[in-house]
């Protein structure tokens with residue numbers, strides 16, 4: 001069994017996103033409903049970890065609040081102040097589709113700081129891997145505004161600390177959330193020391209973001225890989241993408257740490273995504289990512305929770321990833337798998353293969369690590 005840490009905190013479930021109509025604000029023609037980025041999926045994943053017995057095998061890592069100076073390593077001071085003001089008042093939107101409730105500022109700092117604490121535990125060798133089950137999520141947050149439910153860019157802040165405080169050289173971010181990881185692209189698109197890989201649904205959110213042609217600029221040429229898979233992609237497409245793009249890119253770049261932006265909104269049950277992945281898909285891509293980490297960086301992996309909105313299915317997709325992180329089965333089977341695994345369209349299709357071919361052709365441009 002691998003020594004695996006878990007970062008979680010009750011306050012992560014108290015970040016209140018209020019009412020909405022799907023991901024959009026409600027109004028007089030768009031009837032109010034619960035917000036999709038709610039505590040439920042995260043709390044139910046934690047619940048299944050407990051019920052399955054895996055929680056007892058995880059090393060609990062205590063989160064801390066991130067310092068403002070750590071957050072302004074990426075975000076503008078004006079933006080951080082704006083979040084603080086909204087949170088201290090009656091709430092509001094921190095940018096685009098990013099609800100802030102009472103106390104959300106402090107909770108977002110605790111989420112970012114939890115990820116930083118997870119990083120410290122991995123880099124110091126207290127655990128080999130860690131999963132940060134945090135809210136609010138981070139991989140859409142930009143320098144000067146929140147986007148797509150994301151307040152602070154946890155993965156960017158973690159990468160900066162890994163390099164600036166712990167002195168790591170090369171860091172890779174692998175993002176399997178169904179939406180494009182635009183935070184890390186904005187932060188590191190010109191940086192050859194950070195390899196950013198995002199596998200997402202083609203031109204979905206943010207709109208116009210995550211194009212395959214955005215492959216890194218200037219000195220960072222080749223170090224940003226976008227794989228915009230067609231909607232409807234499933235098990236075959238994701239596994240093929242990891243085999244021919246993600247793993248070869250990681251082996252070529254040889255990072256000293258791999259950060260995973262772990263969203264489960266690529267699942268077939270997801271109300272916001274249009275992919276058809278199931279728990280064995282997440283198991284497979286986690287397994288391959290961990291095997292690559294074993295080969296290049298002593299298995300050092302830090303996973304940060306991002307999206308995933310199916311209350312029924314996120315827990316089972318998450319459990320599969322935790323089983324891989326720990327390196328042993330929980331004994332709890334995914335009850336949905338007999339329906340989703342054999343369903344039509346799970347095999348790799350030619351139009352999906354064409355996108356993966358194009359991305360695979362970019363692997364040779366990834367900067368080669370020492």
Ligand SMILES: [Zn+2]
Pocket residue numbers: 177178179263265306307308
């Ligand atoms: Zn997402």
